[in-house]
Amino acid sequence: SQELEQSPQSLIVQEGKNLTINCTSSKTLYGLYWYKQKYGEGLIFLMMLQKGGEEKSHEKITAKLDEKKQQSSLHITASQPSHAGIYLCGADSNDYKLSFGAGTTVTVRA
Amino acid sequence: GAVVSQHPSRVICKSGTSVKIECRSLDFQATTMFWYRQFPKQSLMLMATSNEGSKATYEQGVEKDKFLINHASLTLSTLTVTSAHPEDSSFYICSARDATPEQFFGPGTRLTVL
Numbered sequence: 206s207q208e209l210e211q212s213p214q215s216l217i218v219q220e221g222k223n224l225t226i227n228c229t230s231s232k233t234l235y236g237l238y239w240y241k242q243k244y245g246e247g248l249i250f251l252m253m254l255q256k257g258g259e260e261k262s263h264e265k266i267t268a269k270l271d272e273k274k275q276q277s278s279l280h281i282t283a284s285q286p287s288h289a290g291i292y293l294c295g296a297d298s299n300d301y302k303l304s305f306g307a308g309t310t311v312t313v314r315a
Numbered sequence: 316g317a318v319v320s321q322h323p324s325r326v327i328c329k330s331g332t333s334v335k336i337e338c339r340s341l342d343f344q345a346t347t348m349f350w351y352r353q354f355p356k357q358s359l360m361l362m363a364t365s366n367e368g369s370k371a372t373y374e375q376g377v378e379k380d381k382f383l384i385n386h387a388s389l390t391l392s393t394l395t396v397t398s399a400h401p402e403d404s405s406f407y408i409c410s411a412r413d414a415t416p417e418q419f420f421g422p423g424t425r426l427t428v429l
Contacts, residue, residue: 236416247321247408247422248359255416293358301347301412305358 208232209296211306218284219314226279226309228294234274236297241290242308248293251279281311289313317343319411321421328399329429336394336424338409344389345411349418350382353406365392399428 208231218224228237236255240248252261254270254277261268265282281288291310295303318341328334338348347366351359363384365371371384381403383395392411396403408423 238418240420245406245423245425247319248410248420250417250419253417295359295418297416301416301418302349302361302364303359303410303418304361307358 209294209304209306211292211294211309213309214307215310215312217312217314220285221283224281224284224311226292226294226311228277228279228306230275230296232275232296232298234270234277234296235299237268237270237274237277238295238297238303239268239277239279240293240295242293243290251292284311284313286313286315317341317411317413317417317419319345319409319419319421321407321409321424323424324422325425325427327427327429330400331398333395333397334399334426336396336407336409336426338392338394338411338421340390340411340413340419343411343413345392345413346389347412348386348392349410350384350392350394351408351410353408353423355406359408362394396426399426401428404428 210229239251252268257272257274259270267280291308293308294306320339322337350362353359362377363371363373365386373379386392410418410420412418
């Protein structure tokens with residue numbers, strides 16, 4: 206199975222500040238997914254990366270996949286209270302079954 | 316993005332009873348659906364993969380007779396927790412995909428077994 210490590214486990218940022226979450230895999234990734242979850246709710250799809258060196262952005266969130274396809278980062282610019290939640294990275298081993306990291310809890314302080 | 320619904324959102328049942336959870340893709344045809352469970356403050360664990368018209372494949376350690384999965388159509392998969400016990404209490408989430416790699420998740424079902 207795909208082992209995924211997310212860091213940090215949790216972080217608190219002041220509104221307006223930037224933040225970065227990392228996701229590292231023990232194996233080469235076929236696909237890397239980023240989701241956001243509010244506690245006790247479903248997952249909201251953010252982005253999917255497949256190619257080495259790929260970078261995608263949506264609004265103030267940017268995700269990157271390194272050339273070796275073993276590490277991904279999620280960067281939020283000028284964070285807002287709406288960015289608070291649990292961010293999960295999920296790895297696809299080429300069979301569409303996702304294994305997830307433990308999650309990063311983001312708190313945005315006004 | 317694509318919408319996946321789950322019903323019910325919450326269910327409380329007595330020990331020994333069976334509970335059925337539905338997962339529907341509302342605006343696309345889901346060739347594959349996945350069932351996950353999530354314990355408090357933990358990440359999601361894949362339970363099984365469900366393809367329309369065929370038997371589900373279960374992950375190691377998941378009892379197929381306990382967690383019955385039926386994927387009767389391209390828009391509906393059901394998970395039945397049979398003879399539920401308190402240790403089955405959890406948050407169950409489904410996801411669905413069509414021919415594209417993206418997976419879209421339902422809002423989850425919180426099961427509490429008394």
